[in-house]
Amino acid sequence: MKYTLIAWMRDKPGVLSRVSGMMRRRNFNIDSLQVGHSESPGISRMTFVVDGNERMVDQVIKQLRKLVDVTRVDNITEQPIVAREMALIRVSTSAENRSEIVQMVNIYRGEIVDVALDSMIVQIVGSEDRVASLIDLLDNFGILEMVRTGPVAMSRGQVEHKHRRSTAVWRAQANGRDATAAERFKTGGV
């Protein structure tokens, strides 16, 4: 079964390698991993899709929580969530099929973001199924190049809002001064 996990971590150099190193070391199977900024400066947010059983996921979560830089881990598999991924697909075109492709992309609410004489780039954002389904369709015309992200996810409904401080702010406070504006929006850190 596939599980979706979200982890928040201090945005420090090496934190991604700590997480991925732990996963490899403990022989956990990661289907996909997305990392980016969260609402709090200095805190990154990772969305994992893990393939395994309940016990393994329990271990993944516990081992993640054990990492000092990881501040929070949620298992949102059972919750109502919004999960989206994105793909850029360069599909081969000709004068005859170009309009057909455009129609299909429109049905999927995708976008044509670049057009060349013999190809175009299609952008699609949606649930994993929808992206996969459009890719299947476009495959009939010949996909020349493709890049696809894994899903990023968020649970639906009202959530408790917690402010998280950035590393730089936290360092500044530890040194007994207020953070400067630059520090508040700094995403790196020590």
Next chain:
Amino acid sequence: MPKRNGKAVSTAPEKPVPMKGAQMVWEALMREGVRVVYGHPGGAILPTYDALSPYEAEGKIHHVLVRHEQCAAHMADGWARATGEVGVCIATSGPGATNLVTGLATAQMDSVPVVAITGQVPTNLLGTDAFQESDVVGVSAPVCKHNYLVTDVNDLPLILKEAFYIAREGRPGVVLIDICKDVQNAEGLFRYDFEIDLPGFEPWPNVDMSAVQKAAELINCAERPLVLSGHGVQLAGMGRELLELVEKAEIPVVTTLLGAGNIPESHPLSLGMGGMHGEAYANRAVQACDVLIAMGMRFDDRITGRLDSFAKQAKIIHFELDKAEVGKNVVPDVPVIGDLAETLPALLPLIEERRHQVWLQEIKEWEGDTEQSDIINYEVDELIPPFVIRQLWHATHNAKNGPPIIVTDVGQHQMWECQYFTHDHVGQLLTSGGLGTMGYALPAAIGAQMAFPNRLVWAVAGDGGFQMTLQELAVIKQEGNLPVKIAIINNGFLGMVRQWQQFFYDKRYTGTPVWSPDFVKLAEAYQIPALAVTKPEEVAPALDKAIATPGPFLIDFRVKEEVNVYPMVAPGAAVDQLIRRPKPAVMQGYSGVQPSW
């Protein structure tokens, strides 16, 4: 706030003092109460060594020069296990740091608080494959609780404080700080009054009292309860409470290797060590119990044997601090997460006084069987290791200045030590249990001896393991003739590997015969008095002489070659599927040695 082993590190506001990064290291170590560091200098750590000189001159911090960085980590580990405080080791970049790794992994696997400080090439050379550069943070991350690369001197004080905090609090472990050389040279402001704020670090999880209640109910209605106790009991300092618990409800206790001595092994409720080389009756008790109370242990494969047949009839209660250990190997029926120092005292009043005579009687019968078939208790003609170990117990267990500290290496002698030495005190046995690092004994014994200069410390090593770190004999001398006593169980083989080859590889002894130098002459070269022992009757006098001689002493026990550790659970087998000792074909004649097993 620091909860345990915490030197009262002040958080009172203080005025920042300008100083170099190198000096900050020693200033922080002083605040943490560190008296001794073990290390080896080199280019990238030189500024820090230079800054040490005033501290050493004033006798505030003592630096011990090791002969190999691995041993710096082992010595810090030995110090930390003996005292419960954080051990500190220091090395230079590149090879110095990579040499540390084995020692750090050893400490981390056994939950020993160690802080390692390494030099790194200057920040402008980072990532350029500079001379003596290695990615130390990357290399050490898998064997550390946490680690840091310091590239800004202003971060250094907080990182130092965090490092000690993380190493010591919760389940102890290893923290490495890799400091770039230019950071050591840079001037910054030092203060140490930070409140530690690590939102991702939860060292002391809240105790769920309903879980304790559930555990108590289960224990109270158990007919065949059993405690399986590990290193955590010692780390929480709960030996006495554990004894109180098991006496109150009459529960027998099996320990892990690192749990040896959690309750006195001469106590009638102690069944000694379980697992791969545990006594048969201890393992049978584990398999037959109806409630298994696991305390501060992690169900290592060496203790459980085949997981799917482990303690099948038992409801399992797991007292554990580290949440990640709960359900990792064995899924407990009642997990009790939290510090044993909180959960055990909370459990005690909920436990009813009980007697389990039938259960204990059953174990007693199995014990008799073990006495007959596994334990060597007849007179010996030849010098065999179990006899040596038992004599070591006779010679040392009444030592002056507190119970002796036995530090073992890894292999057959380690298991015999566990079987034939009666550990009556918590923390009496220091050994590399998790990682199983050969070469551990001598350096760790040096660390333990420095922590307790007046206590009797014995390093017990095989001829194979001893030769991995014997260069540290020089440290014994350089540190003013440390009174470490060394027993080499010399059987001319890498004994445990040979035993496996005998059992599982048709006696093809590939790579296991060990040639050794004359250890007595070797000791002489290091100006350490030494003796070789070849006959059983020489054992006791030699041990007495070693103990009576001030300063270090080495005994080379040239024991019978092919002796096996029994009983043995084959890897992957259930713990009650034991390989037992073959009955001796002809009973040995009386050798004149009083059997004093």
